[in-house]
Amino acid sequence: MSDDKHSEALLLSRCLKGDAEAWDELFDRHYQAAGRFVFQLGYDFTREDVEEICQEVFLTVIKHLDSFQGNCQFQTWLFRIAANKARDYRQKQHAAKRGGGQSTIPLHPLDTDEGIGIDPPSPLPGPDAALLMTERLSLVGQALDQLPEPCREVIDLRYFADLSYEEIAASLGLNAKTVSSRLSKCLDRLESIAKTMLSAEMKEKTSAGSV
Amino acid sequence: MASEPNNKMDEALKAYTTKRREDAGSPMELHPATRKLLQGEVARVYAKKRSSGASGFMGVLLRFWPRIAAATGTLALVAVAIFGIVPAVREQKQTARLAPAASSRLEKFSEREVLDREKAEMPALKPADELSLAQNNAPKQSDSKRDTAALNESLKSNVRLQSEDKRAYRPREDQSGVSAPAKAPKPVDQPMPLARTEPAAPAVNKPEDALAKKNVEEQRTLSYADAKLKSAPGQVPLDDSAKASTSALLAEQPASNLSQLAAKDASLGRASQTVLNLQETNGSGWYVQTGMQQLGAAAPLFDNYSYGVNLPVLNSFHFEQSSNRVVIRDLDGSVYTGDVITTPQLTGESLKEAEKIQAGKELDGVRRALREPEPQAVFFRAAGTNRSLRKPVTIEASLSSASAQPQSEAATPPPQEPQSRARSSSGGAGAVSPAQRSQSLTQQDSSVRFRQYSTQQPISVIRGRAMIGTNQEFQIQAVPAQR
Numbered sequence: 007m008s009d010d011k012h013s014e015a016l017l018l019s020r021c022l023k024g025d026a027e028a029w030d031e032l033f034d035r036h037y038q039a040a041g042r043f044v045f046q047l048g049y050d051f052t053r054e055d056v057e058e059i060c061q062e063v064f065l066t067v068i069k070h071l072d073s074f075q076g077n078c079q080f081q082t083w084l085f086r087i088a089a090n091k092a093r094d095y096r097q098k099q100h101a102a103k104r105g106g107g108q109s110t111i112p113l114h115p116l117d118t119d120e121g122i123g124i125d126p127p128s129p130l131p132g133p134d135a136a137l138l139m140t141e142r143l144s145l146v147g148q149a150l151d152q153l154p155e156p157c158r159e160v161i162d163l164r165y166f167a168d169l170s171y172e173e174i175a176a177s178l179g180l181n182a183k184t185v186s187s188r189l190s191k192c193l194d195r196l197e198s199i200a201k202t203m204l205s206a207e208m209k210e211k212t213s214a215g216s217v
Numbered sequence: 218m219a220s221e222p223n224n225k226m227d228e229a230l231k232a233y234t235t236k237r238r239e240d241a242g243s244p245m246e247l248h249p250a251t252r253k254l255l256q257g258e259v260a261r262v263y264a265k266k267r268s269s270g271a272s273g274f275m276g277v278l279l280r281f282w283p284r285i286a287a288a289t290g291t292l293a294l295v296a297v298a299i300f301g302i303v304p305a306v307r308e309q310k311q312t313a314r315l316a317p318a319a320s321s322r323l324e325k326f327s328e329r330e331v332l333d334r335e336k337a338e339m340p341a342l343k344p345a346d347e348l349s350l351a352q353n354n355a356p357k358q359s360d361s362k363r364d365t366a367a368l369n370e371s372l373k374s375n376v377r378l379q380s381e382d383k384r385a386y387r388p389r390e391d392q393s394g395v396s397a398p399a400k401a402p403k404p405v406d407q408p409m410p411l412a413r414t415e416p417a418a419p420a421v422n423k424p425e426d427a428l429a430k431k432n433v434e435e436q437r438t439l440s441y442a443d444a445k446l447k448s449a450p451g452q453v454p455l456d457d458s459a460k461a462s463t464s465a466l467l468a469e470q471p472a473s474n475l476s477q478l479a480a481k482d483a484s485l486g487r488a489s490q491t492v493l494n495l496q497e498t499n500g501s502g503w504y505v506q507t508g509m510q511q512l513g514a515a516a517p518l519f520d521n522y523s524y525g526v527n528l529p530v531l532n533s534f535h536f537e538q539s540s541n542r543v544v545i546r547d548l549d550g551s552v553y554t555g556d557v558i559t560t561p562q563l564t565g566e567s568l569k570e571a572e573k574i575q576a577g578k579e580l581d582g583v584r585r586a587l588r589e590p591e592p593q594a595v596f597f598r599a600a601g602t603n604r605s606l607r608k609p610v611t612i613e614a615s616l617s618s619a620s621a622q623p624q625s626e627a628a629t630p631p632p633q634e635p636q637s638r639a640r641s642s643s644g645g646a647g648a649v650s651p652a653q654r655s656q657s658l659t660q661q662d663s664s665v666r667f668r669q670y671s672t673q674q675p676i677s678v679i680r681g682r683a684m685i686g687t688n689q690e691f692q693i694q695a696v697p698a699q700r
Contacts, residue, residue: 024263041245046237068258146233165230193226
């Protein structure tokens with residue numbers, strides 16, 4: 007653990023000197039984790055969204071690496087930047103949808119000449135179960151989007167970044183007990199939001215069925 | 218560690234996370250285009266930081282040059298303001314310093330009024346003022362000794378002068394056998410000369426010991442006069458108290474020792490001038506003459522004839538000296554005050570002037586031969602603020618005074634002349650008989666008279682230099698104005 011920290015400190019010091027190889031090593035070490043983390047932050051994020059967000063995240067790291075004070079791990083600091091960039095991206099996306107904006111177009115062209123990609127068989131459950139699961143998780147994702155930012159931040163770091171309470175506390179500059187209590191309250195709030203959304207959806211379905 | 222309070226949401230979130238990770242598929246790789254973009258950004262950002270950080274001081278200078286420029290400009294403004302304000306503050310201080318001087322000047326004016334009133338009352342004493350006392354009065358020898366002892370105590374020098382009885386006063390005409398006419402009272406505006414005869418045993422009636430005693434007394438008198446002329450050449454100030462004491466002394470004991478009076482004047486005087494002159498009577502001894510002139514209202518006006526002075530500074534000015542205090546009033550109202558300084562304190566031109574005067578004294582013999590009066594110099598240093606220029610002016614100069622009598626008129630001997638004669642007479646006492654001495658003195662009858670200050674106004678020349686501010690210097694060569 008200490009060796010990792012030491013090597014990371016050396017890598018960051020080299021990056022601060024503008025060493026291109028160090029930066030390449032930093033990208034290779036943290037890009038996958040950052041992409042996976044960002045992908046979980048939005049229930050409707052695509053890989054292209056994640057790549058765009060990760061690009062913004064690493065540009066911010068390049069510009070502001072000297073402001074990293076080493077109070078926490080570099081990855082934790084990176085995830086906080088990623089969470090902020092993902093939030094901004096979501097807000098921008100929602101604004102575009104409200105304004106009739108166009109959906110993103112993938113940069114990578116499809117492999118086939120006809121424009122129809124390969125559609126391998128899905129390992130997921132059957133269509134009904136998958137639909138139910140998708141709807142349920144989609145509901146959780148939407149409820150997460152409606153959480154206020156402090157709750158969203160704690161939940162992101164805890165469930166999507168797999169950080170311990172101590173790491174979250176170090177990252178946010180809080181006490182571990184404070185993090186625990188805040189997480190508990192945020193989960194209660196998330197549940198209430200989810201219930202509200204679920205009841206509203208049930209009402210819509212009931213009204214639609216009656217009609 | 219706090220337990221998860223909400224298991225349902227915890228499970229839901231874990232399921233959501235698992236599903237999203239499954240949805241993410243294969244691990245995301247950094248696209249080469251994105252890597253190139255990021256490396257380009259790295260090169261851009263850190264190349265700029267390297268260039269700014271590598272040059273050290275220059276980097277800091279380039280980075281903060283607006284602040285540095287603003288700070289430098291502010292400092293320059295502050296410095297200019299300070300250098301502009303400090304001289305003004307100094308001038309204000311000098312002006313403030315002049316304010317008490319002006320008030321003291323007013324006090325002096327009031328003092329002068331009092332003195333003028335007293336001077337107007339002085340003619341009542343005139344007949345008794347000019348006293349020429351004969352030497353040969355044996356019954357008063359004890360008085361002479363007593364006065365001499367008192368003088369020794371007061372002057373702390375080896376000068377002793379014996380006073381003579383008022384009744385023994387006889388003018389030269391008396392001694393030459395001519396009856397003395399009644400003295401006409403002097404004009405009021407003339408100064409009051411006082412004359413006292415020097416004590417000596419009568420050469421005719423006394424034996425040799427009396428003659429030797431007389432010679433000793435003459436030498437003492439001359440040494441006193443010498444010391445007096447050197448220390449305060451021609452001027453011994455007198456203030457109110459001194460004047461009052463002088464009047465009292467004249468009223469009570471008109472024939473008392475004049476030297477004692479002069480010494481008292483020197484210790485007390487301020488606003489008057491006392492001139493000591495030595496005169497030789499007809500073979501009987503020496504007179505010590507004191508002329509007093511009130512200063513202040515009649516302060517002499519000097520004109521500066523120095524070449525190249527085009528400034529309103531000291532072109533014409535009044536000069537006053539009271540004791541060791543010197544006051545110069547310029548025509549524009551500027552007042553420069555200072556003190557008489559002794560030779561060790563002299564600097565620059567004043568020192569040169571002093572050296573000239575000293576060198577001139579070496580020509581004493583020549584002067585004696587030519588009957589040229591010996592210059593007497595008072596060195597002074599004064600300072601003040603010129604009102605026209607509003608600049609401080611510092612003056613270092615000397616006031617040289619000499620008799621204005623033409624050289625052709627050999628009537629009045631210079632102050633040193635009687636001394637030389639006295640020395641010759643004392644040195645050759647056995648060679649010169651009293652009859653020969655009486656004859657020679659009769660030939661110099663016209664020279665044996667009082668030297669009155671008013672009738673023989675000395676030519677005073679002020680030479681020196683003045684400094685305006687700190688760098689503008691000019692010479693002063695001023696003589697009394699012929700107006």
